[in-house]
Amino acid sequence: xxxxxxxxxxxxxxxxxxxxxxxxxxxxxxxxxxxxxxxxxxxxxxxxxxxxxxxxxxxxxxxxxxxxxxxxxxxxxxxxxxxxxxxxxxxxxxxxxxxxxxxxxxxxxxxxxxxxxxxxxxxxxxxxxxxxxxxxxxxxxxxxxxxxxxxxxxxxxxxxxxxxxxxxxxxxxxxxxxxxxxxxxxxxxxxxxxxxxxxxxxxxxxxxxxxxxxxxxxxxxxxxxxxxxxxxxxxxxxxxxxxxxxxxxxxxxxxxxxxxxxxxxxxxxxxxxxxxxxxxxxxxxxxxxxxxxxxxxxxxxxxxxxxxxxxxxxxxxxxxxxxxxxxxxxxxxxxxxxxxxxxxxxxxxxxxxxxxxxxxxxxxxxxxxxxxxxxxxxxxxxxxxxxxxxxxxxxxxxxxxxxxxxxxxxxxxxxxxxxxxxxxxxxxxxxxxxxxxxxxxxxxxxxxxxxxxxxxxxxxxxxxxxxxxxxxxxxxxxxxxxxxxxxxxxxxxxxxxxxxxxxxxxxxxxxxxxxxxxxxxxxxxxxxxxxxxxxxxxxxxxxxxxxxxxxxxxxxxxxxxxxxxxxxxxxxxxxxxxxxxxxxxxxxxxxxxxxxxxxxxxxxxxxxxxxxxxxxxxxxxxxxxxxxxxxxxxxxxxxxxxxxxxxxxxxxxxxxxxxxx
Amino acid sequence: xxxxxxxxxxxxxxxxxxxxxxxxxxxxxxxxxxxxxxxxxxxxxxxxxxxxxxxxxxxxxxxxxxxxxxxxxxxxxxxxxxxxxxxxxxxxxxxxxxxxxxxxxxxxxxxxxxxxxxxxxxxxxxxxxxxxxxxxxxxxxxxxxxxxxxxxxxxx
Numbered sequence: 001x002x003x004x005x006x007x008x009x010x011x012x013x014x015x016x017x018x019x020x021x022x023x024x025x026x027x028x029x030x031x032x033x034x035x036x037x038x039x040x041x042x043x044x045x046x047x048x049x050x051x052x053x054x055x056x057x058x059x060x061x062x063x064x065x066x067x068x069x070x071x072x073x074x075x076x077x078x079x080x081x082x083x084x085x086x087x088x089x090x091x092x093x094x095x096x097x098x099x100x101x102x103x104x105x106x107x108x109x110x111x112x113x114x115x116x117x118x119x120x121x122x123x124x125x126x127x128x129x130x131x132x133x134x135x136x137x138x139x140x141x142x143x144x145x146x147x148x149x150x151x152x153x154x155x156x157x158x159x160x161x162x163x164x165x166x167x168x169x170x171x172x173x174x175x176x177x178x179x180x181x182x183x184x185x186x187x188x189x190x191x192x193x194x195x196x197x198x199x200x201x202x203x204x205x206x207x208x209x210x211x212x213x214x215x216x217x218x219x220x221x222x223x224x225x226x227x228x229x230x231x232x233x234x235x236x237x238x239x240x241x242x243x244x245x246x247x248x249x250x251x252x253x254x255x256x257x258x259x260x261x262x263x264x265x266x267x268x269x270x271x272x273x274x275x276x277x278x279x280x281x282x283x284x285x286x287x288x289x290x291x292x293x294x295x296x297x298x299x300x301x302x303x304x305x306x307x308x309x310x311x312x313x314x315x316x317x318x319x320x321x322x323x324x325x326x327x328x329x330x331x332x333x334x335x336x337x338x339x340x341x342x343x344x345x346x347x348x349x350x351x352x353x354x355x356x357x358x359x360x361x362x363x364x365x366x367x368x369x370x371x372x373x374x375x376x377x378x379x380x381x382x383x384x385x386x387x388x389x390x391x392x393x394x395x396x397x398x399x400x401x402x403x404x405x406x407x408x409x410x411x412x413x414x415x416x417x418x419x420x421x422x423x424x425x426x427x428x429x430x431x432x433x434x435x436x437x438x439x440x441x442x443x444x445x446x447x448x449x450x451x452x453x454x455x456x457x458x459x460x461x462x463x464x465x466x467x468x469x470x471x472x473x474x475x476x477x478x479x480x481x482x483x484x485x486x487x488x489x490x491x492x493x494x495x496x497x498x499x500x501x502x503x504x505x506x507x508x509x510x511x512x513x514x515x516x517x518x519x520x521x522x523x524x525x526x527x528x529x530x531x532x533x534x535x536x537x538x539x540x541x542x543x544x545x546x547x548x549x550x551x552x553x554x555x556x557x558x559x560x561x562x563x564x565x566x567x568x569x570x571x572x573x574x575x576x577x578x579x580x581x582x583x584x585x586x587x588x589x590x591x592x593x594x595x596x597x598x599x600x601x602x603x604x605x606x607x608x609x610x611x612x613x614x615x616x617x618x619x620x621x622x623x624x625x626x627x628x629x630x631x632x633x634x635x636x637x638x639x640x641x642x643x644x645x646x647x648x649x650x651x652x653x654x655x656x657x658x659x660x661x
Numbered sequence: 662x663x664x665x666x667x668x669x670x671x672x673x674x675x676x677x678x679x680x681x682x683x684x685x686x687x688x689x690x691x692x693x694x695x696x697x698x699x700x701x702x703x704x705x706x707x708x709x710x711x712x713x714x715x716x717x718x719x720x721x722x723x724x725x726x727x728x729x730x731x732x733x734x735x736x737x738x739x740x741x742x743x744x745x746x747x748x749x750x751x752x753x754x755x756x757x758x759x760x761x762x763x764x765x766x767x768x769x770x771x772x773x774x775x776x777x778x779x780x781x782x783x784x785x786x787x788x789x790x791x792x793x794x795x796x797x798x799x800x801x802x803x804x805x806x807x808x809x810x811x812x813x814x815x816x817x
Contacts, residue, residue: 347676359681363688370692374700384702387721391699396691403687524756526737605757608733618737618757 003068006056007146010097013049013104014140016042017132020107024126028119036122040111043125046132047108050101057097057145058088067152070094070145076158076582078552086169087159092297092313093145095172099293100135102180106213107132110184116209123191124184131183134320142316158582161553167231171224178221179254179293182286184213185261189282190328193335196275203339207269210282212645214265217285218258219641225251226634233631237588237603239522239622241630244393249372250292256365257285260358267351270416274351276336277358283332287325288365294321295372349419353411360404367396405459405510409466412499413473431469435462453518460514463507471500498644502637509633512597515626524620528610535621538600539563542619543572545604553578555589558604558617562593571595575604599627701771707748709774716774722750722782723769731764743768743780754782 020042027035057070061084066072074094075087089098107128113121139145162168188210196202228251233241242248261281268278298314346352371388378386409431413424439458443451472478474496475488521536532541544559555578563570575591591602605618666672703721704714714720722743730742738755741764752770762768762785772782 347680352676355677356680359684363684367688367692374696386703387701388696389699389701392692392695395695395699396688399691400684400688524737603757608737620757 006053009049009052014136016046020129028122043111047104069147075156083164093143119195124187127187127190161580171227175224179289181217185282186286189279196339203272203275211265214262219638222638234590250295254288260361290321350414364400431465456514460511467503495647498640502640505636512629521623526616527619528616536623597628599624705745706750751779
C-alpha cells in the first residue's frame with residue numbers, strides 16, 4: 001500500500017510540476033498575481049509529493065519489501081539499517097528520485113522567496129517547473145523505483161558492498177544538493193534573459209539574488225566531492241584520492257563552473273558589469289550537472305565509478321540535456337547582446353582580478369572537459385579506443401591553476417574600480433618572501449630533486465599567507481592597538497571572513513595535495529605473521545590474522561602494529577579483507593593510522609604462501625604525509641562558503657527564504 | 662600610449678582580449694602537448710600486433726581472463742592469459758589484483774609489451790560492479806561474435 005502511495009505521489013508530482021509550469025507561464029503572460037500564487041502553491045505541493053514518494057521508497061527499503069524490484073536488486077535483510085536507508089539512493093532509480101526531490105525542494109524554496117520582482121520570480125518558477133517536468137517524466141516513465149516483482153524473491157541481491165560505507169551513505173545527498181542547487185541559478189538566469197533590461201538597476205539586484213544559490217550549491221558540492229574523494233581514499237585501497245576518472249571529472253566541472261559563477265556574480269552585484277557572462281555561467285553550471293548525470297548513467301565512458309549503465313536511459317538524459325541546455329543557450333545568444341549590464345572598469349581593479357579568476361577557472365574547466373570527452377570524440381571519429389589518464393590533467397589543469405593561484409592573493413586586496421598595484425605589492429611582499437623561504441626549506445629538507453613539489457609547497461604557503469595578509473591589513477594587525485584590531489575584526493562583514501577562509505582552505509588543500517603526491521612512500525611484500533615491512537620512517541608488523549564475522553560479511557582481519565623505525569610510538573591498526581556472500585564480492589577495508597597530519601595506510605591483500613609453506617598475506621603500506629590537509633582544506637573552503645551565505649547583506653536580499661521547508 | 666584606441670569601450674575590449682588570449686593560448690598549447698603523450702590506446706589480444714602496439718609503448722590490453730591460467734608464484738608476481746577467443750596474450754603483473762579479478766571474466770590491463778610479445782602490466786583495472794564487463798572488451802567480443810553475456814557474470 002505504502003509503495004503504491006509512493007508510485008502515485010511520484011506521478012502526482014509530475015502532474016503538479018506540469019501545473020506549476022502552466023500556471024506560472026499563464027500568470028506571467030496575463031500579469032495575474034493569483035495565477036502566479038497558484039503556481040507557487042503547485043511548486044510547494046510538487047516538492048511535498050516527491051518527498052512522500054521518497055519517504056515511501058525509504059520505507060520499502062527499511063522493511064526490506066522485496067516485492068519491489070529496486071529493493072530486491074539493492075537491499076538485503078542482513079544489511080545494517082544505515083545502509084538499508086542509503087540503499088534508497090544507491091541505485092539509478094532511487095538516486096533519480098533524490099535528484100527530483102532536491103530539484104522540486106529548491107523550487108519550492110524559490111517559490112517562497114519574498115523579495116523577487118513579480119516577472120522575474122514567475123518566469124523562474126515556470127522554468128524550474130519545466131525542469132521538474134522533464135526529470136520527473138524521466139523518473140516516472142523510464143526509471144520508476146516502485147516497479148513490482150512477481151513472485152517476490154525471499155532475499156535481495158544487496159547493495160554493492162563498496163557502497164556500504166558511512167562516507168558514501170551521505171555523499172550522494174550532499175552531491176545532489178550541490179548539483180541540483182545550480183538548477184535554481186539556471187532558472188534565475190533564464191528568467192533574467194526573458195525579463196532583463198539593459199543598463200538598469202536590474203543586474204546588481206539579480207547578482208544579489210543569484211549569489212546565495214550559487215554559494216549554497218557550491219558549498220554542498222565541495223563537501224560532497226570531498227566525501228567522495230575520502231571514500232575512494234580509504235575504501236578502494238588504491239592509496240590515492242583522486243584519479244581523474246570521467247565520473248570524478250563529471251562532478252568537478254560543475255564545481256569549477258560554480259566557483260567561477262560565485263565570483264563573477266560578485267562583480268555583477270557590485271558593479272552591474274559582466275551581466276551576460278554571469279548569466280552564461282549560471283546556465284553552464286547546471287548544464288555541467290546534467291552532463292555529469294548523462295556521463296555517469298549512460299555508460300558512454302569507461303569509468304571505475306559508473307553505475308546503472310543503460311544506453312537507452314542515456315539517450316533520454318541526452319535528450320533532456322540537449323533540450324534544456326540548447327534552448328537556454330539559444331535564448332542566451334538571442335537576448336544577451338541586448339542586455340548590456342554596463343559598468344566600465346579599469347584592468348587593475350577588484351573586478352579585473354575577478355575577471356582573471358573567471359578566465360582561469362573556465363580555461364581549466366575546458367581542459368577537464370576536453371580530457372573527459374576526447375575519448376568519445378576520437379572513438380566517433382576513427383573508431384580507436386583510448387583513455388586519457390592523469391598525466392594529461394597534470395600537464396594541463398595543474399599549470400593553469402598554479403598561475404591562477406599566484407595571482408589570487410592580490411585579488412581581495414585590490415580596490416573596486418581602480419586598484420593600486422604598487423600598494424598591493426608592498427602589502428604582499430612579506431607573505432611572498434615567507435612563501436619563497438618555505439619553498440626553499442621544503443626543497444632542502446625533503447629531497448632536493450623534487451623541485452616541483454617544493455614549488456607547490458611555496459604556492460600553498462603563498463595562498464594561506466597572502467590571504468591572511470589581507471585580513472591583517474583590514475584589521476590593522478600589529479599596526480594599531482590590539483583593541484583596535486579586535487574592533488575592526490568584529491566590524492568585518494561575514495562575507496570577508498568567508499572569502500578569507502575559502503582562499504586559505506584552498507591553500508591548505510594545495511599544501512596537502514602537493515606534499516602527499518610528492519613525498520608519499522609505498523612498500524608492498526608478502527608477510528607471514530610476525531614479519532614486518534618498512535615504509536619511510538615507519539615499520540609495520542603483522543601480529544595476527546583471524547577470521548571474523550560481520551553483520552553481512554565474513555572477513556580476514558589483520559592486526560598490525562605501526563611503529564617508528566626505532567620501535568617507538570607503537571600503535572595498533574586493523575585492516576580487513578571482507579567477503580560478502582550476498583553478492584559474492586570481496587572488498588578491502590583499509591587500516592588507517594592517523595599520525596598528526598600524516599596517514600600510515602595499510603592494506604591487507606590476498607593470502608598466499610611463503611617459500612617455507614607458511615601462510616602469508618600481501619601487505620601494502622603507504623606513508624601519506626600531510627594527507628589530512630587534503631580533506632581538511634575543502635572543509636574549510638565549504639565553511640567559508642557557509643559564512644558568506646550568512647552575511648547580512650545577502651540575508652537581507654533573500655528575505656524569509658530560510659523559513660521555508 | 663597613442664596606439665591605444667580612443668573610446669573607453671574599445672579600450673576595455675582590448676584589455677579583455679589581451680588578458681584572454683595568452684590564457685587561452687596556454688590552455689590550448691598545454692592540451693595539445695599533453696594529448697600527445699598521455700593518451701593510451703586500447704587493444705584486444707588479436708589486434709595487438711607488433712606494428713600497432715610495439716614493445717615498450719604504454720597501451721591497455723583487454724579481454725577475458727582464460728580459465729585456469731592464473732599462476733601466482735608466491736613472491737607477489739602473478740601471470741595470467743588474456744584472450745578474446747581469437748588470440749591470447751600472457752600477462753605478467755606484480756602487485757595486488759583487484760578484488761573483482763576472476764578467471765573467465767573481463768579485465769583491462771595497462772602496461773607495455775615485452776620484446777617476446779608477452780605483456781607486463783603496471784595496473785590491472787576492475788570496476789565496482791560485480792557484473793561488470795569492460796565496455797571495450799564487450800564491444801570487441803560482440804564484434805567478433807564471441808559475446809556470451811553469461812560469461813561476464815559470477816557463478817552465483
